[in-house]
Amino acid sequence: MENNNNTVDILLVEDNPYEARLTLMSLEEQNLGKNIVHVDDGAEALDFIFCKGQYADRGPDNNPKMILLDLNMPKVGGLEVLRRIKADDRTKSIPIVILSSSKEDSDLVTSYMLGVNSYVVKPVEFDTFTKAISDVGAYWMLLNESSVLLLLAKSRLQNG
Amino acid sequence: MxxxxxxxxxxxxxxxxxxxxxxxxxxxxxxxxxxxxxxxxxxxxxxxxxxxxxxxxxxxxxxxxxxxxxxxxxxxxxxxxxxxxxxxxxxxxxxxxxxxxxxxxxxxxxxxxxxxxxxxxxxxxxxxxxxxxxxxxxxxxxxxxxxxxxxxxxxxxxxxxxxxxxxxxxxxxxxxxxxxxxxxxxxxxxxxxxxxxxxxxKKEQLMQAEAEIKVLNDSLEVKVKERTSQLETVNKELEAFSYSVAHDLRAPLRVINGFSKMILKMEEAKISKISSENLHIIMKNAAQMGQLIDDLLDFSRLGRQSIDIKAVDMNDIVNNVIKEIKTDELTVTPEIHIQDLSGPKCDPTLMKLVWTNLISNAVKYSRKKDKPLIEIGITHRNGSTTYFVKDNGAGFDMQFSDKLFAVFQRLHKVTEYEGTGVGLALAQRIIAKHQGQIWADAKVDEGATFYFTLPNN
Structure with a gap:
C-alpha cells in the first residue's frame, strides 16, 4: 500500500444519483464509505478501470477491491461493463457485485455466464436494502481473501 | 378379341x-x-x-x-x-x-x-x-x-x-x-x-381444387407468419414493458423509502410525532407499492412460463407451505386439519404458489376469530381431483364472487386485511394452466371455502 492517497476500495457504477447516494450512505453506516469512487455510467466505469480518458493518469496498479455495478444504464449498460472487465486478464480478478432492480431470469443467467461474483436484487424497503449493501460490502471487502494484491505483486514482478 | x-x-x-x-x-x-x-x-x-x-x-x-x-x-x-x-x-x-x-x-x-x-x-x-x-x-x-x-x-x-x-x-x-x-x-x-x-x-376438378387449396394454404401460411411476428413483437414490447416496470418503478420507490428512513434516523430528536408518523406512512406506502409491482411482475411472468407437470407429493408441498407461513404476529395460532392429499400430477413449483396463496389467505382472514380453524382436504370425482381449503374466518358476500379472481380486485379494505389483490388471480392462472378450475363458496363472518380441481392423468 505505497500509494495510499490514490487507493480505491469500491467503484460504484450507478446512473441514478439518488440511488447512488442511498448506497453510499448505507456503506458509510458500515464504515465502508472511505475510498469510494462513484461514476454514473458504464462508459465512465470502463474509462476508470482501463485508465482511459479523464482517468488516463490513474495508474493501473490500484484497481478497486470491489465494483458495485448497476445493470440498466444509458450508453454502456452494466452487462457490457461486466463482460469487458471479465474478458481482460488484468481486471478479471476484481470482484463485481451487480446491484439491480431486475430479477429477470435472463439478466441473472447472463450475469453469471459472464462471471459475476454476486448478484443482488435491490429491495425497495430501506432496512433490507441497507442490510444487503452492507452484507455485500462486508463480505467482499473484509471477509473474502482478495487475489488483487497477489496479482498486483505478480504484475510488478513481470514489469521488472 | x-x-x-x-x-x-x-x-x-x-x-x-x-x-x-x-x-x-x-x-x-x-x-x-x-x-x-x-x-x-x-x-x-x-x-x-x-x-x-x-x-x-x-x-x-x-x-x-x-x-x-x-x-x-x-x-x-x-x-x-x-x-x-x-x-x-x-x-x-x-x-x-x-x-x-x-x-x-x-x-x-x-x-x-x-x-x-x-x-x-x-x-x-x-x-x-x-x-x-x-x-x-x-x-x-x-x-x-x-x-x-x-x-x-x-x-x-x-x-x-x-x-x-x-x-x-x-x-x-x-x-x-x-x-x-x-x-x-x-x-x-x-x-x-x-x-x-x-x-x-373429375381428375381435372380434383386438380383444380387442389390448386385452390394450395393457394389458400400458402396465403394462410403467410398470414400465420405475419400474425406470429406481430405477436412476437407485441410479446417483446410487453417484456420490455415489464422489465422497465421492474427497474424504473422500483428505483424511485426505493429512493422515497430510503430517504424517509434517513430523515427519521438522522433527525429523530428534532422531528415532531406527527411528522414521524407521516414519514412512516410514506415508507409503508412505498413498500406496499413495491410489493404490488413485484406481484404484478410475478403474475405477468407466469403468463410466459410453461408448466412442468410431474408426479409430486402434495402432502409434502402443503406441509412445507404451512411451515413457511409466518404465524409469529398472530395472537392465536390457527388449528389446521389436513387430510391425505395424494393426488394427480402437477407442476410442484406453481402448485406451491397456489397452496401458499390459499392457505395464507385462510390464516389471514380467520386470525380475528377466537378459535381459527382451517381444514385442507380432497375429494375424487369423475376423472378429476378437487382440493379445498376451508376456514371459519371473515368470509365474503357471494354476490361479489366474480371479482374474487380478478387482478387487483379485493373484497376487503387494506386496513382490515392487507394484500395486493394478485394472489387469487395468480392461483387461478396456475390452475387454468393445469386445465383445472377454481372457485369459492363463502358467507360473511362464517368463513370461506376455496376449491380447485386438477385433472387426473
Missing amino acids: FKAPSIQASNVDEFNSEIKKRSDRAINFFLIGFFLFGLVLAPFYDTWMVAIGIGGMSLIAYYSAKMLLPKSYLYQYILGAVFGIFMAQYIYQMHGLFEMHFIAFIGSAMLITYQKWKLQIPLAIVVVVHHAAFAYMQYVGFEKVYFTQLDYMSLQTFIIHALLAVVIFCICGLWAYQFKAFTRLSIAQSFEIGRLQEEER
Missing part, C-alpha cells in the same frame, strides 16, 4: 328400344309397300281378292299383335311369318313367276334390322311349308295352285331350292346375331369412353 367391360342392363335396354323404334318405322313403310305391290299385281291376273284379303289379313295380324301386346316381341315373329306369306301371295298372283321367290329373301334381309337371328325361324318355316305344300299340290294336279312356271319338277330340285333358301335365312340370321354382338360391343365402348371422360373430368 375385345373384352366387353361390364355394362348396365338398363343401358342396353335403352339402346335396344332405340333399335326397335327405328326398325318398326322402316318396317311400316315396307309392309305398306308390300301391300300396295300386291294391289299393283292384282289387275294383271285378276287377283284382287287375294291381294286385299291375304295382304290385309297379314297387316291386321301384324298391327293387332303389336298394339295389343306392346311389351311383347311376338309381333316381330309374326312379321317373319308375314314376309313368308307375302312371298306366297305374290307367287300366286304372278302364277308361279320364279323371281317372286326372292321376295322371301328381301323379307329375310329386312328382318336383320331387329338384330335377332330367331326372327328368321318363322319365315323359314312358312317358306318351307308353303313350298313343300304348294309344290306337292301343283305336282299332283290341283288347279288354281301356282307354285312354279317350270315344266319339270323333281325332289332333287326342290331340296336344292329349299337348302339354298335356308342358307340365305341362316346367313341373315348370322348377320342379325353379329350386329347384335357389335351393338353390345359399341355400347360397352361408348360407356367406357364416357366413363373415362367422366374420370378425366
Whole structure:
C-alpha cells in the first residue's frame, strides 16, 4: 500500500444519483464509505478501470477491491461493463457485485455466464436494502481473501 | 378379341328400344309397300281378292299383335311369318313367276334390322311349308295352285331350292346375331369412353381444387407468419414493458423509502410525532407499492412460463407451505386439519404458489376469530381431483364472487386485511394452466371455502 492517497476500495457504477447516494450512505453506516469512487455510467466505469480518458493518469496498479455495478444504464449498460472487465486478464480478478432492480431470469443467467461474483436484487424497503449493501460490502471487502494484491505483486514482478 | 367391360342392363335396354323404334318405322313403310305391290299385281291376273284379303289379313295380324301386346316381341315373329306369306301371295298372283321367290329373301334381309337371328325361324318355316305344300299340290294336279312356271319338277330340285333358301335365312340370321354382338360391343365402348371422360373430368376438378387449396394454404401460411411476428413483437414490447416496470418503478420507490428512513434516523430528536408518523406512512406506502409491482411482475411472468407437470407429493408441498407461513404476529395460532392429499400430477413449483396463496389467505382472514380453524382436504370425482381449503374466518358476500379472481380486485379494505389483490388471480392462472378450475363458496363472518380441481392423468 505505497500509494495510499490514490487507493480505491469500491467503484460504484450507478446512473441514478439518488440511488447512488442511498448506497453510499448505507456503506458509510458500515464504515465502508472511505475510498469510494462513484461514476454514473458504464462508459465512465470502463474509462476508470482501463485508465482511459479523464482517468488516463490513474495508474493501473490500484484497481478497486470491489465494483458495485448497476445493470440498466444509458450508453454502456452494466452487462457490457461486466463482460469487458471479465474478458481482460488484468481486471478479471476484481470482484463485481451487480446491484439491480431486475430479477429477470435472463439478466441473472447472463450475469453469471459472464462471471459475476454476486448478484443482488435491490429491495425497495430501506432496512433490507441497507442490510444487503452492507452484507455485500462486508463480505467482499473484509471477509473474502482478495487475489488483487497477489496479482498486483505478480504484475510488478513481470514489469521488472 | 375385345373384352366387353361390364355394362348396365338398363343401358342396353335403352339402346335396344332405340333399335326397335327405328326398325318398326322402316318396317311400316315396307309392309305398306308390300301391300300396295300386291294391289299393283292384282289387275294383271285378276287377283284382287287375294291381294286385299291375304295382304290385309297379314297387316291386321301384324298391327293387332303389336298394339295389343306392346311389351311383347311376338309381333316381330309374326312379321317373319308375314314376309313368308307375302312371298306366297305374290307367287300366286304372278302364277308361279320364279323371281317372286326372292321376295322371301328381301323379307329375310329386312328382318336383320331387329338384330335377332330367331326372327328368321318363322319365315323359314312358312317358306318351307308353303313350298313343300304348294309344290306337292301343283305336282299332283290341283288347279288354281301356282307354285312354279317350270315344266319339270323333281325332289332333287326342290331340296336344292329349299337348302339354298335356308342358307340365305341362316346367313341373315348370322348377320342379325353379329350386329347384335357389335351393338353390345359399341355400347360397352361408348360407356367406357364416357366413363373415362367422366374420370378425366373429375381428375381435372380434383386438380383444380387442389390448386385452390394450395393457394389458400400458402396465403394462410403467410398470414400465420405475419400474425406470429406481430405477436412476437407485441410479446417483446410487453417484456420490455415489464422489465422497465421492474427497474424504473422500483428505483424511485426505493429512493422515497430510503430517504424517509434517513430523515427519521438522522433527525429523530428534532422531528415532531406527527411528522414521524407521516414519514412512516410514506415508507409503508412505498413498500406496499413495491410489493404490488413485484406481484404484478410475478403474475405477468407466469403468463410466459410453461408448466412442468410431474408426479409430486402434495402432502409434502402443503406441509412445507404451512411451515413457511409466518404465524409469529398472530395472537392465536390457527388449528389446521389436513387430510391425505395424494393426488394427480402437477407442476410442484406453481402448485406451491397456489397452496401458499390459499392457505395464507385462510390464516389471514380467520386470525380475528377466537378459535381459527382451517381444514385442507380432497375429494375424487369423475376423472378429476378437487382440493379445498376451508376456514371459519371473515368470509365474503357471494354476490361479489366474480371479482374474487380478478387482478387487483379485493373484497376487503387494506386496513382490515392487507394484500395486493394478485394472489387469487395468480392461483387461478396456475390452475387454468393445469386445465383445472377454481372457485369459492363463502358467507360473511362464517368463513370461506376455496376449491380447485386438477385433472387426473
